[in-house]
Amino acid sequence: MSLDAPSLGCTDTPVLKERGQREVFCGLTGIIWLHRKMQDAFFLVVGSRTCAHLLQSAAGVMIFAEPRFGTAILEEKDLAGLADANVELDREVARLLARRPDIRQLFLVGSCPSEVIKLDLARAAERLNGQHAPHVRVYNYSGSGIETTFTQGEDACLAAMVPTLPASDAAELLVVGALPDVVEDQCQSLLTAMGITSVRFLPARRASDLPAIGANTRFILTQPFLADTAEALERRGARRIAAPFPFGEEGTTLWLQAVADVYGVTPATFDAATAAPRARAAKAVAAHAATLRGKSLFMFPDSQMEIPLARFLARECGMTPLEIGTPYLHRGLMGPDLALLPHGPALIEGQDVDAQLDRHAGLAPDLTVCGLGLANPLEAKGHSTKWAIELVFTPVHFYEQAGDLAGLFSRPLRRKALLKGDAA
Amino acid sequence: MKLTLWTYEGPPHVGAMRVATAMKGVHLVLHAPQGDTYADLLFTMIERRDHRPPVTFTTFQASDLGADTATLFKNAARDAHARFKPQALIVGASCTAELIQDDPGGLAKAIGLDCPVIALDLPSYSRKETFGADETFHALVRALAVPMARTEAITCNLLGATALGFRHRDDVTEITRLLAQMGVTVNVCAPLGATPDDLKRLGQAHFNVLLYPETGESAARLLEKTCGQPFTKVVPIGVGATRDFLAEVAAITGLSAQVDETGLRQPWWSASVDSTYLTGKRVFLFGDATHVIAAARVAAREIGFTVVGMGCYNREQARALRSAAALYGVTPLITDDYLEVEAAIAAATPELILGTQMERHIGKRLGIPCAVISAPVHVQDFPARYSPQMGWEGANVLFDTWVHPLVMGLEEHLLTMFREDFEFHDAAGASHHGHKATARVETPEPVKLPEVTTKGTIRWLPDAERELKKIPFFVRNTARRNTESYAVARGVEAISIDTLYEAKAHYAR
Numbered sequence: 001m002s003l004d005a006p007s008l009g010c011t012d013t014p015v016l017k018e019r020g021q022r023e024v025f026c027g028l029t030g031i032i033w034l035h036r037k038m039q040d041a042f043f044l045v046v047g048s049r050t051c052a053h054l055l056q057s058a059a060g061v062m063i064f065a066e067p068r069f070g071t072a073i074l075e076e077k078d079l080a081g082l083a084d085a086n087v088e089l090d091r092e093v094a095r096l097l098a099r100r101p102d103i104r105q106l107f108l109v110g111s112c113p114s115e116v117i118k119l120d121l122a123r124a125a126e127r128l129n130g131q132h133a134p135h136v137r138v139y140n141y142s143g144s145g146i147e148t149t150f151t152q153g154e155d156a157c158l159a160a161m162v163p164t165l166p167a168s169d170a171a172e173l174l175v176v177g178a179l180p181d182v183v184e185d186q187c188q189s190l191l192t193a194m195g196i197t198s199v200r201f202l203p204a205r206r207a208s209d210l211p212a213i214g215a216n217t218r219f220i221l222t223q224p225f226l227a228d229t230a231e232a233l234e235r236r237g238a239r240r241i242a243a244p245f246p247f248g249e250e251g252t253t254l255w256l257q258a259v260a261d262v263y264g265v266t267p268a269t270f271d272a273a274t275a276a277p278r279a280r281a282a283k284a285v286a287a288h289a290a291t292l293r294g295k296s297l298f299m300f301p302d303s304q305m306e307i308p309l310a311r312f313l314a315r316e317c318g319m320t321p322l323e324i325g326t327p328y329l330h331r332g333l334m335g336p337d338l339a340l341l342p343h344g345p346a347l348i349e350g351q352d353v354d355a356q357l358d359r360h361a362g363l364a365p366d367l368t369v370c371g372l373g374l375a376n377p378l379e380a381k382g383h384s385t386k387w388a389i390e391l392v393f394t395p396v397h398f399y400e401q402a403g404d405l406a407g408l409f410s411r412p413l414r415r416k417a418l419l420k421g422d423a424a
Numbered sequence: 425m426k427l428t429l430w431t432y433e434g435p436p437h438v439g440a441m442r443v444a445t446a447m448k449g450v451h452l453v454l455h456a457p458q459g460d461t462y463a464d465l466l467f468t469m470i471e472r473r474d475h476r477p478p479v480t481f482t483t484f485q486a487s488d489l490g491a492d493t494a495t496l497f498k499n500a501a502r503d504a505h506a507r508f509k510p511q512a513l514i515v516g517a518s519c520t521a522e523l524i525q526d527d528p529g530g531l532a533k534a535i536g537l538d539c540p541v542i543a544l545d546l547p548s549y550s551r552k553e554t555f556g557a558d559e560t561f562h563a564l565v566r567a568l569a570v571p572m573a574r575t576e577a578i579t580c581n582l583l584g585a586t587a588l589g590f591r592h593r594d595d596v597t598e599i600t601r602l603l604a605q606m607g608v609t610v611n612v613c614a615p616l617g618a619t620p621d622d623l624k625r626l627g628q629a630h631f632n633v634l635l636y637p638e639t640g641e642s643a644a645r646l647l648e649k650t651c652g653q654p655f656t657k658v659v660p661i662g663v664g665a666t667r668d669f670l671a672e673v674a675a676i677t678g679l680s681a682q683v684d685e686t687g688l689r690q691p692w693w694s695a696s697v698d699s700t701y702l703t704g705k706r707v708f709l710f711g712d713a714t715h716v717i718a719a720a721r722v723a724a725r726e727i728g729f730t731v732v733g734m735g736c737y738n739r740e741q742a743r744a745l746r747s748a749a750a751l752y753g754v755t756p757l758i759t760d761d762y763l764e765v766e767a768a769i770a771a772a773t774p775e776l777i778l779g780t781q782m783e784r785h786i787g788k789r790l791g792i793p794c795a796v797i798s799a800p801v802h803v804q805d806f807p808a809r810y811s812p813q814m815g816w817e818g819a820n821v822l823f824d825t826w827v828h829p830l831v832m833g834l835e836e837h838l839l840t841m842f843r844e845d846f847e848f849h850d851a852a853g854a855s856h857h858g859h860k861a862t863a864r865v866e867t868p869e870p871v872k873l874p875e876v877t878t879k880g881t882i883r884w885l886p887d888a889e890r891e892l893k894k895i896p897f898f899v900r901n902t903a904r905r906n907t908e909s910y911a912v913a914r915g916v917e918a919i920s921i922d923t924l925y926e927a928k929a930h931y932a933r
């Protein structure tokens with residue numbers, strides 16, 4: 001299979017930019033999965049009670065005695081004088097690190113309030129590094145809602161780490177994007193089977209596993225929302241391998257193929273490494289595709305994963321996308337997926353939620369992918385919905401998860417059919 | 425600056441959303457960045473609401489800050505008004521917008537809408553969610569309610585029920601029924617279910633029933649002043665409190681406090697012999713002050729538990745909680761610091777926690793059963809069935825939900841008697857709990873216990889350790905802690921069987 005087979009897909013589809021009320025989380029939300037991935041990191045949001053409440057609400061029931069994230073809540077006295085805010089921050093950090101000697105990486109995460117009062121967290125991180133190095137490395141990035149939506153928080157976090165990574169001339173492959181450990185292990189063994197053994201991951205599970213990078217580093221993204229991280233890596237001389245994103249059997253195969261091409265993997269080796277999992281994935285997807293085939297699809301903007309997922313749902317599951325909304329469409333990264341996405345759907349960047357709900361009502365799609373704020377109201381009107389947030393909280397990448405990914409979308413339809421009998 | 429891991433309350437604008445979402449015919453325009461829209465999911469997911477909350481967020485971005493966020497706000501307010509045609513528009517700012525000082529109230533008034541515009545003052549950096557709800561309701565009442573002639577029949581308003589409230593939906597139904605039996609009709613229930621037009625009619629009721637002081641007291645006090653309406657002070661949670669409430673209503677209205685009690689089963693359930701085992705069970709209470717104070721009375725006087733600790737997270741009601749704590753001779757805990765609550769619970773070694781969803785997690789970690797009595801809420805706190813806290817049925821519900829997490833009467837003895845039996849062993853857990861009957865962890869996950877537990881080095885001699893294992897699981901942790909505290913207090917370093925039983929005698933009730 002090659003990228004240029006099916007004409008141009010949506011490459012030339014004009015993108016409608018909308019500006020209005022957005023119904024998307026801010027970048028702080030990324031902390032929920034990042035803190036699970038980086039086991040010796042603490043994420044300290046410098047923000048308001050709203051930020052703390054957002055994290056808690058997004059984290060749902062996952063209440064641990066002491067989670068590896070928290071919010072330094074700004075109070076009135078902090079707003080009065082900035083010098084004090086810095087002193088207070090230093091004190092809170094010192095207290096935290098004294099209590100948690102297991103913490104080796106500390107992220108100071110900016111929020112809307114800290115940005116608006118211009119609390120300089122970059123300087124604060126520098127200062128704190130002076131105090132706590134080498135035991136703890138302090139980074140800073142912004143997850144504020146005035147600058148980032150939802151998954152952009154991970155991008156900002158990883159991009160903040162890149163400049164501090166050690167330099168290296170080693171010819172290594174860097175796989176970029178926070179994956180659940182089990183998925184990361186699967187990725188590694190697929191690459192190993194292809195004969196590619198010098199593989200590193202960003203983010204790493206622990207600070208001591210962080211990769212070194214340089215001009216001989218080739219990197220590939222696993223998530224479509226990592227534009228700033230990609231740029232930061234390129235500034236360090238690393239070169240990106242362009243590929244569709246590894247969702248579904250086809251997406252995973254093309255992603256691995258792009259790596260194989262760069263590393264000169266022979267077709268025989270490639271087939272030997274991929275044939276079996278590929279067949280499993282195709283079979284698992286097919287089971288769900290029976291439910292999804294011919295059904296129409298509407299995606300509200302949420303995670304920036306919309307284009308690759310629409311590609312998967314259209315090509316592997318036989319769905320018909322009507323409208324694909326995405327908070328931000330990065331053509332440079334999305335090129336291969338856009339080319340594969342069959343011509344037809346409207347592409348929307350940004351959001352005006354009321355206008356979008358009107359269009360949605362007019363189109364009456366069979367399946368709607370949307371945020372948690374919209375799901376029940378749309379269900380109550382008779383639509384079938386899939387919560388977009390599950391797509392970032394669930395393992396969905398590569399072959400072994402392809403069936404699960406399709407299942408996330410088929411379940412609401414199967415459920416509706418089940419309940420039709422009696423309750424509905 | 426204060427480091428917060430988990431919070432009991434959201435910011436004040438979430439309180440405003442609880443009022444707006446509870447009502448019909450209002451719309452709230454919040455000057456706020458996009459991330460703040462997360463609050464919608466509290467209502468659509470936790471409460472399973474089938475409508476979006478009536479809230480427009482301006483979702484300004486960094487690029488707007490240098491330009492013109494004021495115009496953005498005006499456009500959002502104008503569009504929301506045109507689209508939703510509310511009877512009244514509420515406007516306010518979230519924490520971020522408070523900093524950019526756009527004055528949503530002034531801006532909204534300047535665009536000349538044909539409905540009342542109510543501006544909220546929500547100090548995000550000093551106040552919290554409950555305050556926000558109370559203040560929003562107060563602002564609405566101040567703007568809309570006017571003195572007017574009383575209804576011919578005796579009527580009252582029910583004040584304080586909001587969206588995302590703990591069992592507010594069912595409390596309103598229960599109290600409405602109870603009042604109807606006395607001959608009192610509900611004029612308006614607000615905020616829950618009311619429109620702005622309804623708020624204009626508040627003044628025609630003879631008096632107000634203040635269901636939840638947390639979210640309705642400012643409005644009740646205002647109506648007392650402006651419309652001359654007295655309001656009830658007793659919150660009718662529990663049998664005794666419900667009777668006091670009925671007497672209070674009788675005193676205001678001159679009607680008889682006698683109502684039908686055939687549905688009330690709690691007093692007999694509590695008096696019947698199976699409940700003997702409830703006597704003196706140690707209970708720790710934490711939540712909003714209103715629910716904690718009411719629950720403490722039920723626990724101590726109606727079920728026969730011993731209150732070993734109580735506290736609330738809302739400082740606004742701290743005084744009331746302090747005087748209640750004095751009744752039971754415990755130190756009041758007024759804090760919104762989750763870790764402090766956890767430490768206090770661990771130190772008090774209760775056999776049952778009556779708390780919020782947060783204490784439910786504390787209970788899980790400490791291996792102590794917990795029943796939820798107060799917000800903050802969780803999807804489980806919105807049951808499909810009728811499940812009030814107030815009135816007669818509320819009293820029944822309290823009995824069931826508090827007793828359920830405990831091991832049942834006779835079973836407690838059987839477990840003790842047959843604890844060495846390989847099938848009926850105590851680690852199997854209570855028979856009516858659904859989880860798999862496997863060994864419970866004997867020592868709960870390591871939790872930082874407060875200093876009192878293990879000062880110095882004490883160790884358990886093997887005999888004493890074995891004897892400890894013979895104690896049923898549901899009191900074993902308490903026994904362990906009590907014995908250790910006892911040993912520490914007496915400078916005993918090695919705990920023997922004697923120490924164990926001396927401690928038992930010492931703590932015997």
Ligand code: SF4
Pocket residue numbers: 026027028047048050051052054110111112113143144145146457458459460519520
């Ligand atoms: S949008 Fe801004 S203020 Fe709101 S939670 Fe996110 S960072 Fe905090």
